[in-house]
Amino acid sequence: DVVLTQSPLSLPVTLGQPASISCRSSQSLLSSDGDTYLYWFQQRPGQSPRRLFYKVSKRDSGVPDRFSGSGSGTNFTLRISRVEAEDIGIYYCMQGTRWPPMYTFGQGTKLDIK
Amino acid sequence: QVQLQESGPGLVKPSGTLFLTCAVSGVSISGTKWWSWVRQSPDKGLEWIGETYHSGTSNYNPSLKSRVTMSVDKSRRHFTLRLSSVTAADTAIYYCARGTSDDGDSTSEFDAWGQGTTVIVSS
Numbered sequence: 001d002v003v004l005t006q007s008p009l010s011l012p013v014t015l016g017q018p019a020s021i022s023c024r025s026s027q028s029l030l031s032s033d034g035d036t037y038l039y040w041f042q043q044r045p046g047q048s049p050r051r052l053f054y055k056v057s058k059r060d061s062g063v064p065d066r067f068s069g070s071g072s073g074t075n076f077t078l079r080i081s082r083v084e085a086e087d088i089g090i091y092y093c094m095q096g097t098r099w100p101p102m103y104t105f106g107q108g109t110k111l112d113i114k
Numbered sequence: 115q116v117q118l119q120e121s122g123p124g125l126v127k128p129s130g131t132l133f134l135t136c137a138v139s140g141v142s143i144s145g146t147k148w149w150s151w152v153r154q155s156p157d158k159g160l161e162w163i164g165e166t167y168h169s170g171t172s173n174y175n176p177s178l179k180s181r182v183t184m185s186v187d188k189s190r191r192h193f194t195l196r197l198s199s200v201t202a203a204d205t206a207i208y209y210c211a212r213g214t215s216d217d218g219d220s221t222s223e224f225d226a227w228g229q230g231t232t233v234i235v236s237s
Contacts, residue, residue, distance in 0.1 A: 039224060048209055048227040049152075049160070054220055092160055094224070101173040101214065103150075103162035 002026055004093055006106035012114040013083045021109045023076040023093035030073060037096035040069055040078045043108075044089040052078070052091075088112055116140040118210050118228035126204075126235050132197040136210030136228060143186060144168040147222065149193045150213035151184065154230070155206035165213045166193055200235045207232050 003026040013019045029036045038056045041049040051060050053069035056076060066081040080087060093106040122134035136149065143149070148165040155161075164174035166184035174182045183196040197204060212226040 033218075035220070037220070037223075041224075048230055050227075051225045054223060054225075058220075060225065094160070096214070096223075098214075101148075101165060102175065103213075105160040105162070107159055 002029070002095055002097065002102070002104050004095055004104055004106035006091075006093060006109050009107060009109055011109055011111045013080075013111060014114045015085065016082050019080040019083050019087075019111060021078045021091050021093075021111075023071075023078070023106050025074040025076070025095060028073045029076075029095050031098055033098065036072065037098070038069075038071070038076050039094045039096070041092045041094065042087075042089050043092065047089075049092065083111070083113070085113065116212060116222075116226040118212070118226055120208060120210050120228040120231040122208075122231060122233070124232055124234060126200050126233060127237050128201055128235055130200055130235075132195070132200050132204065132233055132235075134195045134208055134210075134231065134233070135192050136194070137192045139191070141212075143191050143193065144188050146215055146217040146219070147212050148173075148214040148216065149184075149186065150211045150224070151195045152209045152211055152227075153204075153206040154209065155203075157203070158206075161206075163195065163197075163208075167216070202235050205233065205235045 007022045040053040043049045057069045068079045090108045096103045117139045119137045150165040151163040166172040168186045172184045181198045186193045207230040209230045210228045
């Protein structure tokens with residue numbers, strides 16, 4: 001089974017400063033079809049997860065461009081160039097395998113304001 | 115705009131069966147998307163339970179496969195989750211979500227989620 005390990009698990013950040021979250025996979029996430037099904041989600045307090053990125057770096061509409069997703073193989077990163085108050089929440093990476101179908105999540109990284 | 119809404123009992127007795135429904139609006143439930151269930155608990159974090167397709171096919175997380183059944187009701191535009199032999203470890207917030215694309219278009223995979231419903235397993 002694929003295991004995703006996020007770090008750090010807690011991320012206190014000063015407003016206006018950058019933040020970075022790592023997601024490492026126990027095996028390569030490159031699929032046989034050539035795509036990498038690595039997603040990033042934001043979960044604000046009391047809300048459902050909200051997708052930020054799919055296929056590593058494809059940003060969802062409405063996601064500010066201060067957010068970026070990158071990586072390949074087993075190492076992936078979510079970056080926020082300048083943290084704003086609305087970014088408070090827990091961030092999760094998730095991977096998907098096509099066959100057999102299976103999705104697993106990282107443990108989550110809690111971002112709050114220092 | 116796609117909207118998903120979970121419903122079901124908030125309390126289930128140990129050894130009983132959990133049954134939840136997810137109503138889908140704004141998109142055809144018979145399209146090219148699989149429909150997923152995900153749960154969240156303090157102990158296990160986010161856990162994918164499985165997915166179901168309008169054709170009647172479903173795929174389940176191996177860790178839950180022996181207890182899970184999912185299906186799509188096209189006439190009622192909803193899909194369901196049945197989890198049997200529940201224990202306290204099944205206490206969680208249960209989410210439904212639009213999942214895997216069957217046509218290779220990943221644009222809308224896991225982009226829509228319900229608001230979640232809390233299920234407590236207790237006598």
